[in-house]
Amino acid sequence: MHARISPKRLIIAAASARPFVRAAVAAGYEVIAADVFCDTDTCRDAFMAIPLPYAQGGFDPVAFREAVFPQLQASEAAFVYGSGFETQPALLDEVAQRCQVMGNQARTVEILKDPSRFFSLLQRLAIPHPTYSIARPMPAEGWLCKRVGGSGGTHVRHVTAATAGEHYYQRLWPGKPVSLLFLADGQQVRDVGFNAQLLAPTQAMPYRFGGAVSQVQLPVAVRDGMRVAAEKITLELGLCGLNSLDCMVDGDRFWVLEVNPRLSATFALYDAAHQGARLFQAHLRACLGELPASLPPEQARAHLIYYAPVDLTIPVGTSWPAWVADVPSDASCIRTDEPMCTVMASADHAEAAEVLARQRIAQLTQRINQFREL
Numbered sequence: 001m002h003a004r005i006s007p008k009r010l011i012i013a014a015a016s017a018r019p020f021v022r023a024a025v026a027a028g029y030e031v032i033a034a035d036v037f038c039d040t041d042t043c044r045d046a047f048m049a050i051p052l053p054y055a056q057g058g059f060d061p062v063a064f065r066e067a068v069f070p071q072l073q074a075s076e077a078a079f080v081y082g083s084g085f086e087t088q089p090a091l092l093d094e095v096a097q098r099c100q101v102m103g104n105q106a107r108t109v110e111i112l113k114d115p116s117r118f119f120s121l122l123q124r125l126a127i128p129h130p131t132y133s134i135a136r137p138m139p140a141e142g143w144l145c146k147r148v149g150g151s152g153g154t155h156v157r158h159v160t161a162a163t164a165g166e167h168y169y170q171r172l173w174p175g176k177p178v179s180l181l182f183l184a185d186g187q188q189v190r191d192v193g194f195n196a197q198l199l200a201p202t203q204a205m206p207y208r209f210g211g212a213v214s215q216v217q218l219p220v221a222v223r224d225g226m227r228v229a230a231e232k233i234t235l236e237l238g239l240c241g242l243n244s245l246d247c248m249v250d251g252d253r254f255w256v257l258e259v260n261p262r263l264s265a266t267f268a269l270y271d272a273a274h275q276g277a278r279l280f281q282a283h284l285r286a287c288l289g290e291l292p293a294s295l296p297p298e299q300a301r302a303h304l305i306y307y308a309p310v311d312l313t314i315p316v317g318t319s320w321p322a323w324v325a326d327v328p329s330d331a332s333c334i335r336t337d338e339p340m341c342t343v344m345a346s347a348d349h350a351e352a353a354e355v356l357a358r359q360r361i362a363q364l365t366q367r368i369n370q371f372r373e374l
Helices: 018-026 040-045 061-074 090-096 106-112 115-124 220-237 265-269 277-287 350-368
Strands: 009-013 030-035 048-051 077-081 143-147 167-171 176-185 189-199 209-214 240-250 253-260 300-307 339-347
Touching: 009 018, 009 061, 018 030, 018 040, 018 265, 018 277, 030 040, 030 061, 048 061, 061 077, 061 090, 077 090, 090 106, 106 115, 106 220, 106 253, 115 220, 115 253, 176 220, 176 265, 176 277, 189 220, 189 265, 189 350, 209 265, 209 350, 220 240, 220 253, 240 277, 265 300, 300 350, 339 350
Parallel strands: 009 030, 009 077, 030 048
Antiparallel strands: 143 167, 176 189, 176 240, 189 209, 209 300, 240 253, 300 339
């Protein structure tokens, strides 16, 4: 294993930073975590955990500056990030003025999260993608409305009434959502793995993100096509580190939906034997222009977000199974449909891993039903 990237302290900011914090600590770094939940896992592993307000797909910039910037200035730390900056990439520029950012530049995030520039780029690179529109389509049937810079699927709606804020429109497309997690060094890419994206729909949020499962089986033409798309975008924009290419797949065809140029939730599906340390180190080295020759094969792994079925308070002294992560703190209050924790499962193939994870969801629900409702 290569020597650690200097400096030895990292500041990791993401809507949910837990898997990245765990991996960085396992790799030997001292970590200051900044995220929305500050769950017990993150607080246990991090040197310091900073809670951040989050709304409309991003961190509150004033609160972020007040909480995180003093840490950037007080210590010689590098900065690593996940979701939370898509709606305000300029905040990344402010961070970069204060310390080394191990990840893509703010300009890259800005381009990839601007639907006009992103889909124009795909068109020019001959990368297949669904039909989109900046203006509200008429008739609206068969179209989705998406918030610019949105993540997690909670912002995706069928086009009905007029919407507030910055949105764009995308034709409802056939197939299943799949992602490619890949490493990039600005010119080349290395597959980490292909993942099935799972939904946890509600009436109000029909495309809410529910989790993912790795090692999904895809036609060779799809795998090769997605890899080529990642290579083309990497060459065009100089992508570095870990990135995620999200697509719709139908048979032997695929269409690119978006690129997430940062650490993503599917990171937690890989390198479980080393608590993510090797993959995290690979991210840092790729940001400096070094890709691994190859990555070892792994078991399929699933993670499902457990959304609270009712308003509840976590009893003091609650014991959680080893396959639960993102554990809420004792006595915390969680509202209906808020993310409560994450359920993990591993198996020899993707279907078995997903089945086991859903069985564990059912087991957890039986225990949750015993908690006192608010």
